[in-house]
Amino acid sequence: MSEPRRRWLRHLGWLMAALVCTIVFWPGVLAWFQRDDFAWLGLRLEVWNAHDLWRAMFEPKAQGTIRPWSERGFFMLYSKLFGLEALPYRLTVFATQFLALWLLHRVAWRLSGGNARVAFLAPLLWGVNASLATPLSWTSAYNQVMCSAFLLGAFLLWLRCAESGRGRDYAAQLAVFVLGFGALEINIVYPGIVAAWCVLAGETRRLWWRVAPLAAISVGYFLFHNAVAPKVRTGPYALHADASMLNTLATYWANAFGGQLLGSFEVPVWFIAIGRYGFWPLTAGLLGFVVWMTVRRGRPLVLFGLAWFAAAVAPVLPLRDHISDYYLTIPSIGLALAGGHAAAAGGPAAPALVAVAYAAPSAFVGHGSAEYYRERSQEAELLVFGTQRARELHPGKVILLTDVSTDLYWSAVNDKPFRLLGLDDVFLAPGAEEAIVANPELGDVGSFLFPAGQVLRQLDAGKAVVYSAQGGRLRAVTRNYHAVARTRFAPALAHRINAGNPLFADHLGSGWYKIDDGNRWMARRAELWLQGPLKLGAKLSLTGYVAKENLVRGPLTLTVTVAGHTLPAVQVTQPDAEFHFEFPLPPDLVGQPKLAIVFELDKAVIPPGEDRELGLLFGTIGIQ
Amino acid sequence: MRVCKLWIVALVAIELLTGTLAGCKAKRRTRVETVEEEAGPLASVVKMSDPRTAVQLVRGFYGLEQGAWRWTKSEFSVTLRPPNGSAQAGARLEIHLTVPEAVLAKVGGSTALSCTVGGQALEPKTYSKAGDFAYARDVSPSVLTADAASFDCKVSKFLAAGQVEERELALIVLEAGLVKK
Incomplete structure (x- = not known):
């Protein structure tokens, strides 16, 4: 076969994977926005200057996430360019996925020593994996796709570097790896993937010194992330580093084959059975293949796909109570690599088994899940733009x-x-x-x-x-x-008001100034009325803002009196920051139709250029 | 180096692709129209599937399922318009419902539905087998004199929240109506 034709066929393999992936997850192209997307789309509204931009891009958020490329920068840039037009966002996600499929194609080609069948099958198997449904249908999960591309790109450069020994390949690989942290924290596993390759390829002695800096970077990132991420000890995000991790691993392994959710669809029972139990023969075949290749043929590199899976799934194994299928996006690349090797080497029965027991159920579930996301997002679109139309009317x-x-x-x-x-x-x-x-x-x-x-x-x-x-x-x-x-x-009376909303003006007594950009200043003393709590254990919740000008005479002491009960005073110390205070309410207030509430500060100031004595700027005040 | 070039080509392609779509923002998107209100009073009969009357399901109903029915909580309320003449002759409350096997099996084999309207209690009905039923009770004229009557219903035994799923589940209702006797 001539070289141009060979090259064309190689590209055909990748194009086929991209085409099949697009067909399976087509609803994702048409999806609009939902859930966290709206929070990210609103991030741009909080940026007024360079300092705000820096904070918006890089300040750690909930769970210590940063992700400036895949979430913050992506949403801020695209919302600036395209507003609420979802198609450019969706096309970008798919374009990145195509890039990742191409990179996987090249990685599989190199790992298999130029085996065209492996290079054809690996991206195809990954491209129909059901775990892609969420990242390819929900823009907030773009981080999974982008991180896949970074990991595959870095690893492809690593393979080039290992072959050529060129410093510039290593530097490029290092740069892609470091930039990958801006996509997703899972990028931290990259040195483990590279180390696994070194061990399996017998290159440890030659290349360990090139792995060491990568490991040092990941350790540094881990320490940084640990320092900024909140310690979660309860709830679904609590970490369980114990034997339950084995159960979680088994669950992820079964789910990685994509058919476990077939029972949620209206399909024949036999198809559900294939989806649910098909991973057993596939697992047996895969393990048999890698053992045979490793022990009998002396080619341990076929284990690399499983090593990739293990490395990429490891960080989420302690999340015993938060198993999410889209966490399998990156691990399933390893499964596709291993499966591609096995299917290519296993004779004519192997691709048939993979098609029936893996590709068909996984693609069906993936398509159905993407369709679910599309429908849900389009309901959101109707609601949001319908409300806009209602406002016009x-x-x-x-x-x-x-x-x-x-x-x-x-x-x-x-x-x-x-x-x-x-x-x-x-x-x-x-x-x-x-x-x-x-x-x-x-x-x-x-x-x-x-x-x-x-x-x-x-x-x-x-x-x-x-x-x-x-x-x-x-x-x-x-x-x-x-x-x-x-x-x-x-x-x-209401249980909760927004002090800056004129709808609730009749809940406010003396000591309040006129509305100021959706909020309202109090003087040194202010009063309002709310309905009493409906049940025991309720709290009075206050949110607002304090400017540094308000603290020029030192911290403020806020005393709250509710229906004659004086609650423990609180100190307001943080300038130019939002405040949030909660006060447990006495039980005798339950069921009272009207509670008189008084806020009193120990001092208030008249800021320069003002003729008013300003206390605190209030947002919501509520009993919950 | 070729990999780097391909990365650059891919990124440029993305930018070009999305750049050409930048005009999307400038174009006014297809307007999402609302359905504005039709003149008319409250309905006497509320089908769960009818979006025009869903507002009359004031409490204890979950979202529409399969375009036809809704699960209720153990307590639910519906507001109905008394039909013409019911202030003199009274009317009949009819609730078409399904008692699911899944509920009965877990609550000891039977459950009962009772309703009140304007302080007047309607006779409860006990269901000891699963299936489709109509809870039908006469309502006296004295509580049907206004333009709207609110019926508050209770189911004696039900699946508590968390027992099977996170919702409290009692009955499946298809339709609730106040009809002439």
């Missing part, structure tokens, strides 16, 4: 949303997408919370709920409209909701 009115399903709430409302379109005064209608299953890990439905005791007043005055989200497009139901509300909601 009813300027100045409060928009209340009802019939919001649990899925729709957590995928489209909880992460505050409306602010991205400048839509304020959008709430859940009282009663709508009934249909939403609580999920304290993700948020508090109550924070989005319009107070039941206030809704009639707004409706009676024609200052609110109600839209039902059932059935896709928003449907105005104001008249019927109003009729129902009359039978259900007696006028009452």
Whole structure:
């Protein structure tokens, strides 16, 4: 075969993988935004200067994540360029996936010593893996795809460096590796992958000194991450470094074959059985192949795919209570490498077994999961742009949303997408919370709920409209909701107010200034009224902001009095920062219709250029 | 070096691809229209699948499933418009429901549904086998004089939240209505 033709066939292998991957995960191309996407899309709104930009890009977030390329920078740049038009984001994710498939194709080619069948099969097997469904359908999971590309790119350069011994290949590899930390923390496993290759290829003595700096970088990153990440001891993100890791590994291994979720789809029982149990013969065949190749043929390098899987899955094994299929995106590259080797060497029966027991169930689950993401995101799109249209039709009115399903709430409302379109005064209608299953890990439905005791007043005055989200497009139901509300909601004070929202102005007494950009300053002393808690154990929660000018005379002491009970005073010490205080409430306040609440500071200042004595700037004040 | 070039080519391709789409932002996206309100009073009969009347399911109903039915909690409420003449002749409350085998098997073999309206209790009904049923009870005219009547219903035995899934599950309801006697 001529060299150009050989090269063309090699590219054909990669193109085939890209094509099949696109077909399987096509719904991901059409998906809109959901959940965390809205928080990332809103990040740009918090950037006002270079310092803000630096913080937005690099300051560690929840769980100590940074990810400037795959999340923060990506969303900030694209939201600047494309706003809420999802297609460019989605195409970029797929383009990166194609790049990763090409890199895998090249890695498989080199690892197999130029075996075209292995180089053809490895990207194809990875490209249909069900674990890709989430990263290829949900933009917030782009980090998995980008990190795959960084790891594969670095490793391909490593292989070139090992072959050529050239310093520039090593330097390029090092640069790609270091940049990979900006995609995802899992990048930390790269030295382990390289070390495994050195051991299996018998290159340890020759190349250990080139692995050592990589390991040092990963150790340094680990120490840094450990220092900035919060220590989680309870809940799903708690780490369990014990025997349960073996169970978690077994679960991930079975799930990596993609068919375990077939039972969630309406498919014949025999197909579910293939999906659920097909990984057993595949595992047996794979292990038999690697043992035979290692022991009988003296080619331990075939173990490399399994080593990649083990290295890439290792960091998530302690997360016993948080098993997520998309964590398999990067480990499944190893499975595809090992599977590609085995299928290429196993005679005609092997590809057939792989197609029936792996590719078909995995692709089916992957496509179905991508379709689920697409549908959910498009429901979110209808809700968000429907609300925008409702605002156009009813300027100045409060928009209340009802019939919001649990899925729709957590995928489209909880992460505050409306602010991205400048839509304020959008709430859940009282009663709508009934249909939403609580999920304290993700948020508090109550924070989005319009107070039941206030809704009639707004409706009676024609200052609110109600839209039902059932059935896709928003449907105005104001008249019927109003009729129902009359039978259900007696006028009452709210449990929670936003001090900067004029809707709640009648809850405020003396000592408050006019609204200031969605918040409200208090003087040295201010009073307000809220409805008492509904149950024991409630807390009064205050959030707001304190400027450095307010602290020029030293820390402020805030004393809160609720219905005559003086609560323990708190100190406000941090300048130019948000504050959040919680005060446990006495039990006798439960059920009281009106609580008089007084905030009093030990001092207040009149900042330069002001003629007002300013205390604290308040956002939300609520009993929860 | 060839790898580096390909990386650059790939990145440039991404930028070109997305760059050509930059115009998307400038174009006004397809408007998502809302369905504005049709004139009309509350409905006397509420089908779970009808988005126009979903607002009358005021409490204790979960989201629509398979376009036809909803799970309820152990307590649920629905507001209905009394049909013409019911202030004089009364009306009949009919709730078309399914008692799931999965519930009965876990709550000891039977469960009962009872409803109240305007302080008046309607006779409970006990279900000791799974299947489709209609809970039908006469409602006296004295509580049907307004434009809307709120029915508060309770199921005696149900699956507590966390017992099978995270939701509290009691009955499956397809339709609730107030019809002429």
